[in-house]
Amino acid sequence: MTDFSKTRAGFYIPEGMIYLDGNSLGPLPIAAKQAAARALEQEWGEMLITAWNRAGWIDLPRKLGDRIAPLIGAEPKTVQVGDTLSLKLYQALGAALAMTDRKVILSDQGNFPSDLYMAQGLIQTMDQGHVLRTVAPEAVEAALDDRVGVLMLTEVDYRTGRRHDMARLTERARDLGIITIWDLAHSAGAFPVHLAQTGADFAVGCSYKYLNGGPGAPAFIYVAPQHRDHAHTVLNGWLGHATPFAFPLEYTPATGVDRMRIGTPAVVQMQILDAALDIWNGVNLEDLRSASVALSERLIAGIEASCPDLRLASPRDATMRGSQVSFHFGEAYALCQALIARGIIGDFRAPDILRFGIAPLYIGEAEIDAAIAAIAQITQDRLWDRPEWKTRNAVT
Numbered sequence: 209m210t211d212f213s214k215t216r217a218g219f220y221i222p223e224g225m226i227y228l229d230g231n232s233l234g235p236l237p238i239a240a241k242q243a244a245a246r247a248l249e250q251e252w253g254e255m256l257i258t259a260w261n262r263a264g265w266i267d268l269p270r271k272l273g274d275r276i277a278p279l280i281g282a283e284p285k286t287v288q289v290g291d292t293l294s295l296k297l298y299q300a301l302g303a304a305l306a307m308t309d310r311k312v313i314l315s316d317q318g319n320f321p322s323d324l325y326m327a328q329g330l331i332q333t334m335d336q337g338h339v340l341r342t343v344a345p346e347a348v349e350a351a352l353d354d355r356v357g358v359l360m361l362t363e364v365d366y367r368t369g370r371r372h373d374m375a376r377l378t379e380r381a382r383d384l385g386i387i388t389i390w391d392l393a394h395s396a397g398a399f400p401v402h403l404a405q406t407g408a409d410f411a412v413g414c415s416y417k418y419l420n421g422g423p424g425a426p427a428f429i430y431v432a433p434q435h436r437d438h439a440h441t442v443l444n445g446w447l448g449h450a451t452p453f454a455f456p457l458e459y460t461p462a463t464g465v466d467r468m469r470i471g472t473p474a475v476v477q478m479q480i481l482d483a484a485l486d487i488w489n490g491v492n493l494e495d496l497r498s499a500s501v502a503l504s505e506r507l508i509a510g511i512e513a514s515c516p517d518l519r520l521a522s523p524r525d526a527t528m529r530g531s532q533v534s535f536h537f538g539e540a541y542a543l544c545q546a547l548i549a550r551g552i553i554g555d556f557r558a559p560d561i562l563r564f565g566i567a568p569l570y571i572g573e574a575e576i577d578a579a580i581a582a583i584a585q586i587t588q589d590r591l592w593d594r595p596e597w598k599t600r601n602a603v604t
């Protein structure tokens with residue numbers, strides 16, 4: 209069994225804080241502090257430009273990809289790290305569209321808007337008559353047909369935590385000749401993912417949520433083995449070139465998933481991520497999932513028993529949930545602010561969702577029980593009803 213007290217000890221969490229927002233930004237791994245200091249002082253400071261070779265900076269995108277691969281069930285040498293999730297999604301979608309003559313991109317209305325915006329922008333730039341079709345999440349399977357070229361979905365809904373049946377949808381799509389792109393933003397590090405087994409063509413994800421890489425941490429892209437030597441790179445940056453340091457004027461993509469690199473990697477963030485990933489050594493993802501389900505059920509039962517004004521927004525069936533639990537509440541924003549004032553950090557998503565990320569790496573039953581007790585008191589006594597808690601900050 210995974211010892212979660214060990215993983216908990218690997219994080220810095222401020223005294224008295226209960227952090228239920230690791231689905232948005234994971235907390236600081238203690239080892240990340242030393243990694244950042246080393247990257248700044250020993251590497252940048254002492255080695256300057258020679259650190260690209262001497263400290264292995266140039267290989268970080270590949271090295272980190274190889275470290276993330278087992279966490280998402282990917283084959284070795286299929287994952288590359290860099291840039292932002294929005295950019296990696298753009299690349300994956302452009303690569304997928306280059307592999308089909310069909311014009312329809314199918315997604316769902318629960319997808320994170322940035323994914324849909326990137327698709328809209330790419331369609332406009334390509335100007336080849338592509339269309340983005342979005343349907344209700346429950347209607348995706350029925351909407352698959354031989355006009356759809358690319359199925360682009362986020363496995364877990366950022367608001368409700370509803371989880372698609374990735375294996376089933378990927379199989380249906382493949383049978384119909386549809387290329388699949390899965391966004392694993394709320395999956396990687398949240399529960400076991402089996403990319404290779406499901407036969408997904410492309411996947412993308414970020415490393416600042418359940419992988420705890422820190423604000424602005426780089427994204428990752430997965431390209432299935434059969435595509436990685438052929439995939440269109442879309443954004444032809446010099447570091448995705450076969451011979452970047454020969455500086456030819458014509459672009460020739462590198463072989464393998466290295467071709468998905470664009471430009472200079474964010475080295476300091478990557479060294480931090482490298483340290484953050486050490487926490488996963490010795491973590492069994494099935495254990496993580498069991499713990500996440502148990503904590504989620506505990507939260508749902510506790511809230512339903514003591515807070516009748518909150519209504520579950522997440523699927524009740526654990527197999528259909530990611531690793532978050534959400535509730536509807538009319539004054540969700542004010543309630544969230546009242547909770548934050550007590551050191552209980554969840555978040556709000558418009559219009560009325562209160563969202564709690566469940567990360568067993570650093571959350572246990574005591575934290576869940578304290579959150580339930582606080583929410584019960586705040587709702588019973590209407591403590592959320594203060595004007596200062598109803599003024600929205602720029603980031604909600």
Ligand SMILES: *Cc1c(COP(=O)(O)O)cnc(C)c1O
Pocket residue numbers: 292293294295319320322323362366391393394414427
């Ligand atoms: C968090 C998230 C993003 C954010 O994209 P960035 O480019 O990293 O800002 C995009 N898509 C989904 C599905 C997300 O959950």
